[in-house]
Amino acid sequence: xxxxxxxxxxxxxxxxxxxxxxxxxxxxxxxxxxxxxxxxxxxxxxxxxxxxxxxxxxxxxxxxxxxxxxxxxxxxxxxxxxxxxxxxxxxxxxxxxxxxxxxxxxxxxxxxxxxxxxxxxxxxxxxxxxxxxxxxxxxxxxxxxxxxxxxxxxxxxxxxxxxxxxxxxxxxxxxxxxxxxxxxxxxxxxxxxxxxxxxxxxxxxxxxxxxxxxxxxxxxxxxxxxxxxxxxxxxxxxxxxxxxxxxxxxxxxxxxxxxxxxxxxxxxxxxxxxxxxxxxxxxxxxxxxxxxxxxxxxxxxxxxx
Numbered sequence: 001x002x003x004x005x006x007x008x009x010x011x012x013x014x015x016x017x018x019x020x021x022x023x024x025x026x027x028x029x030x031x032x033x034x035x036x037x038x039x040x041x042x043x044x045x046x047x048x049x050x051x052x053x054x055x056x057x058x059x060x061x062x063x064x065x066x067x068x069x070x071x072x073x074x075x076x077x078x079x080x081x082x083x084x085x086x087x088x089x090x091x092x093x094x095x096x097x098x099x100x101x102x103x104x105x106x107x108x109x110x111x112x113x114x115x116x117x118x119x120x121x122x123x124x125x126x127x128x129x130x131x132x133x134x135x136x137x138x139x140x141x142x143x144x145x146x147x148x149x150x151x152x153x154x155x156x157x158x159x160x161x162x163x164x165x166x167x168x169x170x171x172x173x174x175x176x177x178x179x180x181x182x183x184x185x186x187x188x189x190x191x192x193x194x195x196x197x198x199x200x201x202x203x204x205x206x207x208x209x210x211x212x213x214x215x216x217x218x219x220x221x222x223x224x225x226x227x228x229x230x231x232x233x234x235x236x237x238x239x240x241x242x243x244x245x246x247x248x249x250x251x252x253x254x255x256x257x258x259x260x261x262x263x264x265x266x267x268x269x270x271x272x273x274x275x276x277x278x279x280x281x282x283x284x285x286x287x288x289x290x291x292x293x294x295x296x297x298x299x300x301x302x303x304x305x
Contacts, residue, residue: 018199020238023267033268040096056134065091066142067098067108074145075107076289083155086116087203097274107144117203121214128160150182150289154271158188162216182226182288190246191217223254226288232265260284
């Protein structure tokens with residue numbers, strides 16, 4: 001049973017509400033996963049070309065890392081936005097999938113942004129949209145195709161990716177309505193209306209209006225968008241519910257949604273599955289990236305050729 005909004009179970013007290021939004025509580029220790037993001041990214045940067053710390057805005061955190069595709073010709077572009085509950089991590093933690101992606105002919109961009117509480121969520125969303133606008137304007141110089149941009153993210157990064165795909169802002173920025181051709185959304189939050197009542201608001205400082213304004217569930221992407229979604233088996237019920245409700249809503253408005261679960265993963269190691277070239281999740285993402293290219297052929301199991 002839920003309250004009058006249809007969102008919050010009436011039996012949730014404050015402790016339970018906070019537990020439902022506590023991703024760290026689903027693993028014994030989050031720090032090994034956080035360290036792995038950085039070490040894996042550093043190892044990738046030592047093996048493949050990367051142009052780091054390219055500014056896309058006026059402040060130091062507004063920067064991105066570009067990993068050009070290994071193949072010639074304009075490549076599909078995978079823009080990855082890191083998680084960290086909007087208050088942690090960096091683009092330097094976000095290139096762990098770049099080797100697998102670039103070897104498959106994909107250009108990878110890892111986005112950085114100002115963290116909360118130094119920046120409001122409105123500003124963080126603006127920065128992520130500005131980063132994708134920069135990609136559209138400049139990625140051709142790195143071998144990427146500005147007409148084949150796919151945006152992905154994990155946790156808070158999945159929320160931000162969904163906000164990049166939300167309608168209404170591209171026209172004001174002089175960008176095409178179909179700027180984003182696809183999304184990869186891992187363990188995201190898509191309805192923030194309970195955040196002002198949770199412990200997360202100690203750093204997010206959201207009022208009800210800002211929470212609603214920044215909820216992708218209430219501003220669904222355009223029909224025809226290709227979405228690959230996933231969440232870990234050990235997520236809290238609320239994290240699982242938010243993914244399921246958002247994916248169903250996107251499908252209802254005409255998006256092509258593929259949910260790929262990864263058994264044995266948790267909230268924090270799920271994004272690292274993107275670094276495994278033949279994992280079901282990686283194959284699905286490469287298929288979605290290929291979808292944006294007219295005439296692109298796929299094998300029977302969905303692997304781009």
